Amino acid sequence: MSAALLKERGFDVTGVFIKAWQPPFMPCTWRDERRDAMRVAIALDIPFLFFDLEKEYKKGVVDKMIEEYKANRTPNPDVLCNREIKFGAFWEKAKALGADFIATGHYAQALQRVPLYKATKGNPLQLREGKDKEKDQSYFLWTLTQEDLSHTLFPVGHLEKPAVRKLAQQYKLPVAEKKDSQGVCFLGEVTMEEFLSHFIEIKPGKVLNTEGETIGSHRGVIYYTIGERHGFEITDKSPLSGAFYVIAKDAAANTLTVSNKESEILSLSPSKITVKSVNWLNEPESPTLSARIRYRADKLPITLVLAGKKLAVAFNEPVRGLSLGQSVVFYSGEECLGGAVMDKVAAL
Template identity: 35%
Template sequence: MTDFPGAPSGPSTGSRLRVLAAMSGGVDSAVAAARAAEAGHEVTGVHLALSSNPQSFRTGARGCCTLEDSRDARRAADVIGIPFYVWDLAERFREDVIDDFVAEYAAGRTPNPCLRCNEKIKFAALLDKAVALGFDAVCTGHYARIVDLPGGGRELHRAVDPAKDQSYVLGVLDAEQLAHSLFPLGDTTKEEIRVEAERRGLAVAKKPDSHDICFIADGDTQKFLAQHLGTAAGDIVDADGTKLGEHDGAYGFTIGQRKGLRIGRPAADGKPRYVLDISPVTNTVTVGPAEGLDVLGLTAIRPRWCGAAPVGEGRYTAQLRAHGEEVPVTAEAAGGELRVRLERPVRGIAPGQAVVLYDGTRVVGSATISATERRDTAKI
């Protein structure tokens, strides 16, 4: 295997690598590609066409992968002075990300499509193709750091900018994928990246960041799911099973949701009610008080480790949402599962979400939550 750069946050000038830079058309990936080229690597830019029928333009900060984004990526590659290609991965993206997203909601779970895209597209389909074509590494604009260990191997760490850290959605990467990954932006703040982009003459310097789910450009997840799953009337009930209202599809709700419940009668105590459970089998949505959302423990499946799997029970911190805070936990991997005890309750954690374990700033690994334990010890 080719020797990889020793700098913890991106390419170094030591070894000259053949690098495939994934360029979304945004400022982060453009600067990442520019830094890799400036470090002396042989860089080729590639834009992933992930939509079969891309829109011509973005709507503000919503969506991505439009024709406008492709053109922005090409212009950035021209300024950097690197070859540029567009690769059509729309069918793979539909199968591995969009279809998975719909199926998870249909099953009453809450998926993270960005995490799935990193696992299945950017660091599987793209990386596999890159390696097959003779590239040494894939470079992206993610905010995270890679630390090369003196004795060999690599570790994934949080970015220095906590507001932009994206290590949570990279927790699915295994040791082999990390060996072929470059994240040049991990030691930089977003403000510094925009200043650098302007200095480099990149037209995307002030382009808004993409938000929400990239394949739902208007941000209306419920409408998107209704188009794919249709309507299916069901009941909204309280914890005792008393019917409080009706819905058009259980998939339109998420654990912890408060607004849009369409409950006719107020709670006896006058307090707001939240979604506590979603049952696709009975097409029932259960609501109750906020205290019913307190999670004390969880079980997660399909663990993926950013290195060697941990042995025995250990103390870590866990992040349970893409922009959530860290929580002290005790965790143990056994029998293909990860069992986690939270040192303090956390509200609104749902099956389908990812739990990512950290040891300090180091990412230990990730797993998909399959069940949660509430205060009453009921598994949801």
Template identity: 40%
Template sequence: MKLPTRDAISLKCSKSKCDFDLGSVTGLWILVESASRLFKWCLVMSDNSQKKVIVGMSGGVDSSVSAYLLKQQGYQVEGLFMKNWEEDDNEEYCTAAEDLADAQAVCDKLGIHLHTINFAAEYWDNVFEYFLAEYKAGRTPNPDILCNKEIKFKAFLEFADEVLDADYIAMGHYVRRSFPENGEKPQMLRGLDGNKDQSYFLYTLSHEQIARSLFPVGDLEKPEVRRIAEEQGLITAKKKDSTGICFIGERKFTEFLGKYLPAQPGNIETPEGEVIGQHQGLMYHTLGQRKGLHIGGRKGGGGNEDPWFVGEKDLKRNVLIAVQGKDHPMLKSEGLLASQLHWVDREPIRDVMKCTVKTRYRQEDIPCTIIPIDDENIKVIFDEPQIAVTPGQSAVFYKDDVCLGGGIIEQRIKYSQA
């Protein structure tokens, strides 16, 4: 086991005596400080050695480094690989076998045991059926958020707790925890790496779940995570990050969704009612979308050559409304209505509150005002109109770095130029 050292101290030891090259009062102070830190470090290591952590091993670099860091901190570390999807086991899009092999290789390298568990049934019932129902209703859901809620921090936590006797679980998410000194409930903070922060996807966690969860890479930036993996010889060091919805993989979204929901083609119209094209199904489009309309090059009224965007979905008529220009008023929203609320501290917001909100991942924070309607519904007014606020997506709220919670966007409040 390597102990921390300080270059300013020269320690010369023999069997008979140890000579400390202090040099000055400063040297003595450094020695005392180093000894104090070493003592505290040993206490932490001793305390952690009594704690068992089950790490969600995905076969990626973030979970790999998480397991390594926890082992370095003295925890009893074991891995657990989840399989959440079985529909496409024999197709080229499924990477489960490769991911499991990588997870096993990392665990072998670190000298930790890897368990496996199949949550495919739970995933289908609690995530995928909701995903299909939302698309069928013309909305755009985010299944990754629901997967975190129902699988990674519920089914996984329950299995780790009840079967593997874990004190904590750990994931490779880029978020941090905070424990206020006044004894208040633990909080979830954004990850240190602003480009990788994943608090948007974890807003449904409760303070109880946060207290039981460790996020070792939350205090690191992604390049540092890869550097650690490479230094430790982990097979995942240069593995490409997964992108998109996990069960769709790299295949075309329309191809996948068409396997489960019948498409209903219809007209694409301008706000004035002129038919300018055909869509293959409203479920394939989302508000603010530009690509995939297949009406590029078509001029609007007065020879307008601005690009076309999805401005609205008329579910009753099965019509897609397209508008020109990213600043078209139909694309803007003054606010939103949200339901299915979840607050990290489990306390509903009952007073008007200023904060910031994200209505999609990687979006810049939007200053806003939350106006409670009741414990299950809120109205949110933006300080400035926003583009492409999409029903079915999540609105997630923040105070500085603290993630407060969020809810599902039920309706956007359309922009009024009056």
């Protein structure tokens, strides 16, 4: 749909299919996806190119993701893909062919920013949430820079998903009724658990309560994130026990610690973390912002502080389900200012 909207606005548009990496044990699906993209290009009467970025994807996304899981952290491959592939290798190839812009189907907006934050070089833009708040993808774009925004177009960012579907039908695009893609793009129908089992030695282990007593078992520590309530077995419980949530992971001991007590879960939930790989699209003048710790999560009030020499994020209240390795993305209203990777729990 992005290509159709841009062509209507008078842009000289070329469709591009990017071939990502897929593991050899998975069924091949990229040819079907490429065929769909070619059908759209034919329907719009625009040129079509094929970019094989398999090596770049393996090195920049997959290998980094696996290393993070090995370190008992939960990475965000969609953020890596945007940084390394769509706004990295793809732009470099497009630029080499003479492109002035690249365009994606992200539900986000790049607009002239209002003068609320410190000036950056040139004519700064602001990355804003997409109009459709259920589909907004600004969370995955925090690694972008002003340079990236200057040559990037988000043609559907000002639209809601039903409107995009309706336009696709009006343009008679062959993918107008195609379901939205879900999950990590290179996994297809394969679960993350099955994928990781081919690259990391995983052993079942014990599930503990907060007293260190064994109350169940799990399939492998790396499969679980903090706050998760499914996938492990609790053998020592009563019918009134309620749901148990993962509150700690010990990779060395291969154990999960869980609890079904709200007060206990909150008391062990962090309210301050250090961050790394910080990126600002526009730096804030005030340390008081809001932040998301996962896609589609509610924004939480936060304060940026120093923990020694490291930047830290202080939450107003303990945060349940905070997973180290994931992204914390900073906002002022609907503007995405930047983000970072959650690194370690910090002392208060």
